[in-house]
Amino acid sequence: MRKLSKKGKVYAAAAAVALVAASGGAAYAYWTTTGTGSGAAANSSGGGTVSLHATFNAGLAPGNDTSVAYTADNSSNTGTVVGALSATVSTSDPTHCLASWFTVTAVTSNSAVAPNSSATSVGSGTLTFLNDPANQDSCKGATITVTVGSL
Template identity: 65%
Template sequence: MRKLSKKSRITAAVAGVALVAVGGGAAYAYWTTTGSGNGTATNSSGGGTVTLHATYADGLAPGNQVNVAYTADNSTTSSTVVGALTASVSTDNGACLPAWFEVTAVTSNTNVAAGATGTSVGSGILKFNDSATENQDACKSAKVTVSVTSK
């Protein structure tokens, strides 16, 4: 029997490895399987809380009114609906009576998307009622705040 040269032995070894690799790959191609499974996760506990804003023009005087725009920011990961709006007035001067003001809030039942900011959720009017019997000078340059809540 004839001896193989070093080059022939290397060639035969490489060919053998390649044949095993190709044969092994072919074996994987013929394997089959079946299976089943499931997964579970808990949903969010709710729509979360939105931040509501009331925006209106400066310079309100007795007997005048301004439009109020109500907007919402939703920093949660799910959308939520802003329902009935309730608004109230306060001032930074105790002698400037909140009772001299009227504010309305028209509800829009608006869907506020997750992560949204400045979504319009309603509108209204802020009135500064003119008092014929009381001096309203305390309201000059007073800061009037409209607070808004939703159900």
């Protein structure tokens, strides 16, 4: 085997350093990725239903009117708002004491009703017993009912 010259030794050393650097002197690795995602959760079902009530004084006679108070009960754990009110009249003797002899109003309230509350005022109105030319004696002792709803 032949001896390396000084110049050959320098080339051999430089080649060895280059080989070490290329093979393991500096190494790194990483992963790349792309992706998408989403999440979902259901909202509470509360806050949509309340019980509405209409209250007025007894003893209404033909040609007179009385104030009606509208209230709401909310048994859910979520507050809600009562919007426009609608009201209708019915009687316990619809054949002889006609519902058409009565009118009722319901003021739009847009009232907040707190969770787990009762008797929250949500509006007012007027119940009128119209004075019809027909005999209205059949309404004596009849029960007049005001049914209220929210739109």
